[in-house]
Amino acid sequence: MAGLTLRNIAKEYGTTRVIEDINLDIDDGEFVVFVGPSGCGKSTLLRMIAGLEDISGGHLTIGGKEMNDIAPAKRGVAMVFQTYALYPHMSVYKNMAFGLKQAKMPQPEIDERVRAAAQILDITPLLERTPRALSGGQRQRVAIGRAIVREPDVFLFDEPLSNLDAALRVQTRIEIARLHERLGTTMIYVTHDQVEAMTLADKIVVLRGGNIEQVGRPIDLYNRPDNMFVAGFIGSPKMNFFNTSDLTTDGAALLQGQADTLGMRPEHLLPATDGALVIAIPDLIENLGEYALVHCQTASGTGFIAKTTDMDRFQKGVEIGLTADPARMHFFNDETGLRIAR
Incomplete structure (x- = not known):
């Protein structure tokens, strides 16, 4: 597990600046949710933490180590995407084991990790199926399992529930909350759904236009919003x-x-x-x-x-x-x- 520090983080595409001078501390083991309207920069900020986007300015540290120029695979993070990104021709077991095999991990350890993750996510009976034989919720659990087997210091979730129907969103949201309680690992979760933010987060980061509007516990943002934007965004109906x-x-x-x-x-x-x-x-x-x-x-x-x-x-x-x-x-x-x- 590891905490994160973002200091004066900025992102530019040519002359267009999409992330503005972000300063944020995420404690070891916290569940932090980035929330905001479409285009506010939340997914871009998550991808910068993952190393999938270059950092134009500022400093990112994970576990006290600067990560600006560290390759994604060496940052100790695992990312779960909105699209499940499973290999359609591979079984669930092979999908979950693939990254570990690429890292040349011994087969007994791969097997132990895959089966332990499958048990946590209640997908052991699905290990020999291919993704097309799974429901959307099961596919998302496989994608989460693929992240768990890496035993990362930080989990990153990029709108993981947006492709699920309403009932599955509620069920999978509960499973993610229980997963965090069980693993105790630092998790950063991106969503545009403020209900997900309120129910999952230890701490919410509200973003708008590449800037942080407010950071705090869900109940504090609900009861004491700093401004009209946060007041209108947090709460349903607004x-x-x-x-x-x-x-x-x-x-x-x-x-x-x-x-x-x-x-x-x-x-x-x-x-x-x-x-x-x-x-x-x-x-x-x-x-x-x-x-x-x-x-x-x-x-x-x-x-x-x-x-x-x-x-x-x-x-x-x-x-x-x-x-x-x-x-x-x-x-x-x-x-x-x-x-x-x-």
Whole structure:
């Protein structure tokens, strides 16, 4: 196992800079998730750690050793890709053993490692099958097994669940979490899905435009986002934002001084008995059983969502006043986008 340090890491393609001066510490044994919208640089940053992309500037260390000019195979990392990249003509056993054979490892040790990894991933009965005889979830487990047999210091996952259906994504996500708990190895995981980030990570790194917006524990990013971008990205459904024209007189009174925008998460909006902050006009109600997502508009036309278990209080087209616990409210400066502590 090993920790990582990234200092002033940058990446340029010609005159285009896609990674900007990244500084990050990843502790030994941590599960860190890089999350952000498409094109934010998360996969590029992961590939730089793996050695699949050159580092244009800065320094990368793994286990205290600088890795800028070290070949990928010698960095002590193993990568699991979005596409499983399995050899179609080889059995599961041979796919998992291939890298070890290339490294000229003795056959008894190869066999021991492959069978141990197969047992961890519950794929021992599949060892003699070829990839085409496997489901998508089984193929992904084989790809993970191929990484495990290398016994790396760091595991790198590049959107490994994006090709799976919804049920398999949940199942495989749980398996990856249990794998980390069992192995205790440093893991870095890239995803655009903030639900995966919230459920898997010890620490989340939110990226935008090649920059780090915020680093922290999932619950800290949820409760105390540094800015409007993080507030709107972390959480499902995303945080609602209201300005003065969207709010009642009581609501507008909260926006004083530097605050221009009031943020409230859908799950924190409640029907008001008195002193409503915003008047909602529901135009679509998605009843999902244990809760409903109520799509609303303010009188000024701003769309937002309330997440509620009190379905009977909401009717399509019927105005309802909503409020929230003051401790759950977030205030932002529009010019800087920064959250204002209150």
